[in-house]
Amino acid sequence: MTSNATVAGVDQERRPLIGVTLDAEQPGGYSNYPWYALRTNYAEAIAAAGGLPVALPHLDRFADAYLDRLDGLVVTGGAFDIDPALYGDDHRHAAVSLKESRTAAELAFVRGALARDMPVLGICGGQQLLAVAVGGTLVQHIPDSVPDAIEHEQPNPRHQAGHLVTIAPGTLLHGVTTATRMEVNSSHHQAVRDPGAFAVVNARAPDGVIEGIEDRRFRFCLGVQWHPEFLIDQADRRIFAAFVAACR
Numbered sequence: 001m002t003s004n005a006t007v008a009g010v011d012q013e014r015r016p017l018i019g020v021t022l023d024a025e026q027p028g029g030y031s032n033y034p035w036y037a038l039r040t041n042y043a044e045a046i047a048a049a050g051g052l053p054v055a056l057p058h059l060d061r062f063a064d065a066y067l068d069r070l071d072g073l074v075v076t077g078g079a080f081d082i083d084p085a086l087y088g089d090d091h092r093h094a095a096v097s098l099k100e101s102r103t104a105a106e107l108a109f110v111r112g113a114l115a116r117d118m119p120v121l122g123i124c125g126g127q128q129l130l131a132v133a134v135g136g137t138l139v140q141h142i143p144d145s146v147p148d149a150i151e152h153e154q155p156n157p158r159h160q161a162g163h164l165v166t167i168a169p170g171t172l173l174h175g176v177t178t179a180t181r182m183e184v185n186s187s188h189h190q191a192v193r194d195p196g197a198f199a200v201v202n203a204r205a206p207d208g209v210i211e212g213i214e215d216r217r218f219r220f221c222l223g224v225q226w227h228p229e230f231l232i233d234q235a236d237r238r239i240f241a242a243f244v245a246a247c248r
Helices: 004-014 040-048 060-067 100-115 125-133 172-177 234-247
Strands: 017-021 023-025 035-037 052-056 072-075 120-123 137-139 163-167 181-184 191-194 200-204 210-214 221-224
Touching (some): 125 221, 172 200, 172 221, 191 210, 221 234
Parallel strands (some): 120 221
Antiparallel strands (some): 137 191
């Protein structure tokens, strides 16, 4: 008779190992020393889709060693921005706040993953970093750059929808979600300005702000500006399901 432990072990072995990038905070609150952070719903959404999530510390010197063991990479969001110098801007908006060690590590992970043609899913700030990694640029502060912009830092809770996005037909995102519109949450003051020479825009907000990108040079390279781990729209589950399936 097979024990529950054996069954659980087999189940775990069959799950693709998904690296999930962490946020980082300075001393205060949780600890008197620097600490990492990750909302539980990232891991829960990946696990529900059939993946086995593991957290990735900001050790860029070990990126290759981690990637050698991983089947996929999720780059998460956070309350910080990417240094404009990394995408060729010679000025920094006053609203920009950096976490340079995190960005260095995430760039190392993303570039290494794409070099291996490993599936990558970028979420919110993770989409912005993915865009920079493939040669794109960013809007540093939406209110100062987009006329008649909607509220992209929604006043209502993040587990509720903030606005609609329209999905471009024929894109990976369209194929994954089988949707032309989605209700999404919104928690960002920056956005992709230009996805670069090879990536394409797959979703936009009503004000034209880019809400999704993808690069079809790779097996699965997808970024979304919202947080699908909150599972607000039924299509959010399909994003995670397609990503984990690509990692098998």
